[in-house]
Amino acid sequence: MNLPPLIQAFVLHFGEMGSRWGINRTVGQIYALLYVSPEPLCADEIVEKLGISRSNVSMSLRELQAWNLALPRHRPDDRRDFFTTPDDVWQILRTLAEERKKREVDPTLSVLREILLEEPGSEAERHAQARMAQMHGLIEQLTTWYDDVKRLETDRLAQLLRLGARITRILETKDALLSLGRGRRKASAATEHE
Amino acid sequence: MNLPPLIQAFVLHFGEMGSRWGINRTVGQIYALLYVSPEPLCADEIVEKLGISRSNVSMSLRELQAWNLALPRHRPDDRRDFFTTPDDVWQILRTLAEERKKREVDPTLSVLREILLEEPGSEAERHAQARMAQMHGLIEQLTTWYDDVKRLETDRLAQLLRLGARITRILETKDALLSLGRGRRKASAATEHE
DNA sequence: TCTAATTTTCACGAATTACTGAAATTGCCG
DNA sequence: CGGCAATTTCAGTAATTCGTGAAAATTAGA
Structure with missing residues (x-):
């Protein structure tokens, strides 16, 4: 070398x-x-x-x-x-995310979908399907989120990163406003918003 | 089997x-x-x-x-x-993220830090260091964001996911309010906020 | 302390993956 | 159509990783 x-x-x-x-x-x-x-x-x-x-x-x-x-x-x-190599590191990040998703999560998602369509033949299979449905639900939420944010311009993306968890302050404010407007509901129902 | x-x-x-x-x-x-x-x-x-x-x-x-x-x-x-296995899929996600970060990201981050402390001995090394600094900066932004959001309660996390890119509407509103308040600046400077 | 059930370690062969050099292919020029 | 420079393919080998059985270690009772 x-x-x-x-x-x-x-x-x-x-x-x-x-x-x-x-x-x-x-x-x-x-x-x-x-x-x-x-x-x-x-x-x-x-x-x-x-x-x-x-x-x-x-x-x-x-x-x-x-x-x-x-x-x-x-x-x-x-x-x-x-x-x-692509010279913009953000572009590299996007490429990497896209390719890894394609290789590492999409195949699993489609296998899960297939299995979930089948009729369980026993109690064990019924339970297994319920577990797989949980996994499927989570992966789908994650990929939906990913498909969504990957379209953002890099500036916006960087802005979101910088905000980090402080974003929740905004959500809290919004929840508070909404529950005021609706005449206060149980707090956990707030995750249904938007 | x-x-x-x-x-x-x-x-x-x-x-x-x-x-x-x-x-x-x-x-x-x-x-x-x-x-x-x-x-x-x-x-x-x-x-x-x-x-x-x-x-x-x-x-x-x-x-x-x-x-x-x-x-x-x-x-x-x-x-x-x-x-x-841990039964909550969100917990599994957190575990997975944590372990993969530990194995796949942290070592690179520390190698980058070490190399960036060295004095470049040539023009080629100077350029390489600049590239590594870009990579280091991005990884650090990502891990800072990650350390931040991983502390959120699962409900909040799920809420954020569901919001997805629509979160930017909120940011846009906020930017607009701020630039009004400050007497309107150039839009690209807005990423500096918060 | 001995015994028996269980788990772990480890050296070895099997399977997989990575790398090489030689040969084949491509594509451009005259 | 050669001839030449560059690239790719591929069969064989090297290196690594995986999985096993046999032996050793651990641990709870007797």
Whole structure:
């Protein structure tokens, strides 16, 4: 490996974390390298900097492209492919969220839906279905929320993050106003609003 | 494997997804089985229902406990350990978020912090550090937000989810009020509020 | 302390996944 | 249509991860 120390530390870390992120070492390293490179890199430069085989680079770039985390950039009068990562970190976050949802939650959601359509054949199955329905309900709430907020502009998203839990102050105010207007109801019913 | 069809389908799915979730097949299957079981199960029952070796069950239960996703339950006058999953799906979500953050985010955050303290030795390193600073900033915003909302009661959390992007209507109203009060500023500066 | 039930550890083989070099393919230029 | 540069595919091997059975450890009674 042929890199300045700080960059090498970053690249090696991404390689090690790769397994925890569900990608492999090489893919992690290449992503990290592209991310910190000021200019797009071609495959042979990656080979040289990381000290891995050409074919490995080719396959790993292909996987990064499948994740939309590596983008091909062509140069005039150069037949080689150069690659970068998306440069806006918020865009990277969105991409990552989208791809992980696609791979990690959507399949489960559809399996749950299928199973829940079946007729339980025993008491055990009836109970299991009830549990699955709980899980399904939660996942659906989460994905509905996600589909909703992912459409926000980045500025709004950042604003929401910064607000954090303080958002609930606003909700509390709103609840108070509503229950005044309606002639006060039981507080737990307030979650039905909007 | 010795299970009613609906439960088997669920268990097998969790086994297959295991690799994508960063756990292995057996761990996924055991979790799924415990999740849908009306009563806690002991190791031998799991062996019998899933058709895997006793030692594999032992190691997998240990891993599930490390994730706080399997809880030991003792019965009077019975030396065996019985296991369940937490029964509230919201609690499971919290546990999952916490554990994944610990394993997948925190290490990166601390590596980034370390590297950012170093003095860059070249222009390439200077640029790389700037990129890492962007990544660090985003991760820190996200974890701050997470630390904030994870403290909310479940009802409030569910309320927020249900609101989804409509929350921005409230923000817009608030922005409008504030900019009126301050004598109208440029809209993009509004993200600085609160 | 001994015994028997239960759980855990661990070395090994099985299965899976990652990486490589060689060969095949692509695509551009003359 | 060659010829050349670049990329991709793929079969084989290396490395890692998974699952097992046998043996060791633990623990509660006798």
